[in-house]
Amino acid sequence: MHSPRRVTLRDVAKRAEVSVxxxxxxxxxxxxxxxxxxTQNRVxxxxxxxxxxxxRTAQSLRRGRSGTVGFVLTRGxxxxxxxxVADLVDQTLAAWDLEMQLILVSGRAERAGxxxxxxxxxxxxxxxAGPLYPWDRTLVDQLAAIEGSRLPVVVFGNLEQGKFAExxxxxxxxxxxxxxxYLLGMGHRSIGLLGSAPPTELLGKTFSNQDxxxxxxDAAGLLEDAMRWFVPIEDESSPAxxxxxxxxxxxxxxxxxxxxxxxxxxxxxxxxxxxxxxxLAERGIxxxxxxxxxxxxxxxxxxxxxxxxxxxxxxxxxxxxxxxxRLLRLLDRPGExxxxxxxxxxxxxIPASGSNRPFVAERRSVVGRT
Amino acid sequence: MHSPRRVTLRDVAKRAEVSVxxxxxxxxxxxxxxxxxxTQNRVxxxxxxxxxxxxRTAQSLRRGRSGTVGFVLTRGxxxxxxxxVADLVDQTLAAWDLEMQLILVSGRAERAGxxxxxxxxxxxxxxxAGPLYPWDRTLVDQLAAIEGSRLPVVVFGNLEQGKFAExxxxxxxxxxxxxxxYLLGMGHRSIGLLGSAPPTELLGKTFSNQDxxxxxxDAAGLLEDAMRWFVPIEDESSPAxxxxxxxxxxxxxxxxxxxxxxxxxxxxxxxxxxxxxxxLAERGIxxxxxxxxxxxxxxxxxxxxxxxxxxxxxxxxxxxxxxxxRLLRLLDRPGExxxxxxxxxxxxxIPASGSNRPFVAERRSVVGRT
DNA sequence: GCATAGCATTTGAACGTTCAAATACAAGCT
DNA sequence: AGCTTGTATTTGAACGTTCAAATGCTATGC
Numbered sequence: 001m002h003s004p005r006r007v008t009l010r011d012v013a014k015r016a017e018v019s020v021x022x023x024x025x026x027x028x029x030x031x032x033x034x035x036x037x038x039t040q041n042r043v044x045x046x047x048x049x050x051x052x053x054x055x056r057t058a059q060s061l062r063r064g065r066s067g068t069v070g071f072v073l074t075r076g077x078x079x080x081x082x083x084x085v086a087d088l089v090d091q092t093l094a095a096w097d098l099e100m101q102l103i104l105v106s107g108r109a110e111r112a113g114x115x116x117x118x119x120x121x122x123x124x125x126x127x128x129a130g131p132l133y134p135w136d137r138t139l140v141d142q143l144a145a146i147e148g149s150r151l152p153v154v155v156f157g158n159l160e161q162g163k164f165a166e167x168x169x170x171x172x173x174x175x176x177x178x179x180x181x182y183l184l185g186m187g188h189r190s191i192g193l194l195g196s197a198p199p200t201e202l203l204g205k206t207f208s209n210q211d212x213x214x215x216x217x218d219a220a221g222l223l224e225d226a227m228r229w230f231v232p233i234e235d236e237s238s239p240a241x242x243x244x245x246x247x248x249x250x251x252x253x254x255x256x257x258x259x260x261x262x263x264x265x266x267x268x269x270x271x272x273x274x275x276x277x278x279x280l281a282e283r284g285i286x287x288x289x290x291x292x293x294x295x296x297x298x299x300x301x302x303x304x305x306x307x308x309x310x311x312x313x314x315x316x317x318x319x320x321x322x323x324x325x326r327l328l329r330l331l332d333r334p335g336e337x338x339x340x341x342x343x344x345x346x347x348x349x350i351p352a353s354g355s356n357r358p359f360v361a362e363r364r365s366v367v368g369r370t
Numbered sequence: 371m372h373s374p375r376r377v378t379l380r381d382v383a384k385r386a387e388v389s390v391x392x393x394x395x396x397x398x399x400x401x402x403x404x405x406x407x408x409t410q411n412r413v414x415x416x417x418x419x420x421x422x423x424x425x426r427t428a429q430s431l432r433r434g435r436s437g438t439v440g441f442v443l444t445r446g447x448x449x450x451x452x453x454x455v456a457d458l459v460d461q462t463l464a465a466w467d468l469e470m471q472l473i474l475v476s477g478r479a480e481r482a483g484x485x486x487x488x489x490x491x492x493x494x495x496x497x498x499a500g501p502l503y504p505w506d507r508t509l510v511d512q513l514a515a516i517e518g519s520r521l522p523v524v525v526f527g528n529l530e531q532g533k534f535a536e537x538x539x540x541x542x543x544x545x546x547x548x549x550x551x552y553l554l555g556m557g558h559r560s561i562g563l564l565g566s567a568p569p570t571e572l573l574g575k576t577f578s579n580q581d582x583x584x585x586x587x588d589a590a591g592l593l594e595d596a597m598r599w600f601v602p603i604e605d606e607s608s609p610a611x612x613x614x615x616x617x618x619x620x621x622x623x624x625x626x627x628x629x630x631x632x633x634x635x636x637x638x639x640x641x642x643x644x645x646x647x648x649x650l651a652e653r654g655i656x657x658x659x660x661x662x663x664x665x666x667x668x669x670x671x672x673x674x675x676x677x678x679x680x681x682x683x684x685x686x687x688x689x690x691x692x693x694x695x696r697l698l699r700l701l702d703r704p705g706e707x708x709x710x711x712x713x714x715x716x717x718x719x720i721p722a723s724g725s726n727r728p729f730v731a732e733r734r735s736v737v738g739r740t
Numbered sequence: 741g742c743a744t745a746g747c748a749t750t751t752g753a754a755c756g757t758t759c760a761a762a763t764a765c766a767a768g769c770t
Numbered sequence: 771a772g773c774t775t776g777t778a779t780t781t782g783a784a785c786g787t788t789c790a791a792a793t794g795c796t797a798t799g800c
Binding site: 005051056078080108149307 | 428430470492
């Protein structure tokens with residue numbers, strides 16, 4: 001078995017005694033009907049005998065497209081939520097016969113910096129990136145550069161207007177409101193907040209679920225109280241960051257008079273909620289008896305803790321569907337990237353209503369108060 | 371901005387007034403020294419002005435290699451352990467300037483079936499696949515077909531001898547022994563087992579951590595007792611499967627006389643352990659006071675539960691390092707794939723000792739008995 | 741003054757496809 | 771017989787690189 005050379009169209013053509021183009025037409029394009037059935041059979045037989053399989057690099061060089069889409073995942077796979085996003089993107093693209101090329105850039109600043117170079121020449125037909133926030137400076141710049149080349153780009157997340165032609169907004173703000181409104185509806189009147197401090201220069205603008213939470217708290221006149229129970233996370237990249245945040249909260253809560261404590265906590269994500277549940281359990285504080293805990297992301301891990309975590313589902317599935325939809329539109333007509341339609345101003349937000357509306361997946365970590 | 375055509379070597383060459391080959395040499399190959407500094411400067415300036423970036427499909431077509439390695443992840447990203455594996459592979463390859471092309475095949479039988487077709491023509495220089503067990507029939511066949519073409523393949527997992535030229539064995543069996551020996555060392559004499567029933571035709575052969583566990587239990591004369599407390603999982607792909615297994619175990623345990631119960635449980639993976647912890651908490655059974663729980667995989671999620679999960683670390687990091695090492699060796703000399711050295715018979719197992727030896731990451735879910 | 745060598749650069753074929761245009765042949769129409 | 775139409779197939783250039791071999795030049799040695 002002395003390292004058999006790759007089987008090419010020429011080999012098949014020779015064996016079937018037809019031209020290379022004929023084989024290409026029959027095997028790799030849907031043009032078999034152009035040829036006599038006899039020819040088709042000979043070609044297919046030859047292909048089968050030789051075990052021919054098309055070289056995709058050559059195809060994509062000639063065709064000008066590869067059937068591959070780059071997905072820049074901006075956060076680490078270690079958070080199950082983002083792992084799920086990657087999975088969703090892959091599956092959704094697969095349904096359209098597109099392959100996902102996953103690009104991991106979390107916690108590797110050096111790789112983020114050369115993202116544009118890496119993607120522009122990589123042969124992908126388009127790029128999906130997310131979740132993206134205004135403070136992801138390097139990434140935003142790089143992606144803008146990519147869009148500046150002739151590559152279709154669709155990003156999702158929450159960004160200031162105008163950075164990209166195609167942005168699918170996460171309904172984070174609405175989902176944040178949903179979260180707090182849910183707790184309010186359950187009768188809670190003092191609510192703690194496990195989150196992260198936004199970059200100071202972005203304060204007031206609205207880019208995360210936390211903004212929605214604060215907004216809803218404010219509307220209920222409870223923001224001031226809640227901010228006294230706001231605990232920020234210091235390092236999102238390590239378990240220690242979450243654990244630290246959780247134990248700081250619990251420490252304060254446990255040493256505060258019972259009538260001056262929140263009766264519920266809303267968390268920026270499920271990980272934070274898990275850390276909190278663990279810290280509370282350690283102290284023997286009963287959830288939801290003593291304190292209700294509401295997560296965010298609705299990861300399946302929520303079913304593996306006790307009590308099972310009630311969590312807001314931000315409908316990332318819908319978001320991913322919309323993202324892929326947009327990209328497909330861009331891919332179909334490579335010419336008209338700049339202004340799809342005058343009427344559809346970009347970035348467009350998918351309205352947070354109907355199938356897209358975030359909802360609370362109720363389990364057992366939240367209970368009503370009267 | 372009327373859809374600017376892609377910038378090619380020709381464009382740069384024209385602008386710098388040199389030949390295309392010169393630009394290629396200077397920009398994409400490390401042959402700048404061949405040229406006068408003046409030429410180099412002109413070329414680099416032109417490249418910069420035009421924003422040239424090499425088309426990798428064309429490069430890889432001509433060069434015959436792409437700098438890309440396919441990684442077939444055989445299990446879903448939804449399990450954090452496998453997400454971590456993907457991350458590790460990506461990082462390790464990146465250290466060698468190789469790109470990972472992630473291929474997800476879990477729960478999509480139809481995609482597994484065409485794995486070979488997909489990979490052989492995809493332009494990857496080599497393939498890594500795992501974790502792989504003998505019961506992954508379709509995958510094994512497909513990967514064998516890939517190796518049958520001229521693509522270097524390295525798989526990891528636990529397989530029967532002789533299927534592949536390069537197999538890195540997971541030290542699952544040893545790790546299973548480590549797990550049980552740890553509990554024995556802590557004084558436990560009745561140990562439950564949350565796992566999965568192996569396919570009957572493979573019984574007795576040894577392919578998973580569970581075999582190691584049973585072996586160690588047997589050596590201690592405790593296997594018979596343990597098998598009475600063995601609870602298999604029904605459906606590994608859904609949370610419900612884990613939850614069901616856990617609650618069946620707990621139900622039995624709680625309704626059994628205290629002196630006839632196991633004092634510890636060893637789980638096939640951390641997910642199972644989490645499900646168990648949740649089920650125990652629901653029943654108010656104290657861990658580790660009433661029952662010790664030992665996980666397997668040492669996922670970081672183990673720190674987010676209460677009590678923090680003591681878990682066996684199977685050293686997947688070492689395994690991945692070895693896998694990439696092997697692949698690199700294959701890639702360096704594309705000719706001599708078949709018999710690297712007579713003395714190093716394949717498949718080679720990395721010995722489970724030294725830095726590779728599985729260890730128990732101690733947290734708080736296991737406590738000693740006297 | 742002429743071969744020799746070395747340096748800087750160009751030439752042109754190749755990688756494996758696709759695709760528009762060309763060809764060859766047969767049948768149908770006038 | 772000549773002209774058109776249609777079907778089945780081939781031709782050859784192109785995609786953007788790389789790479790071995792060739793070229794042109796200048797300096798060196800004798």
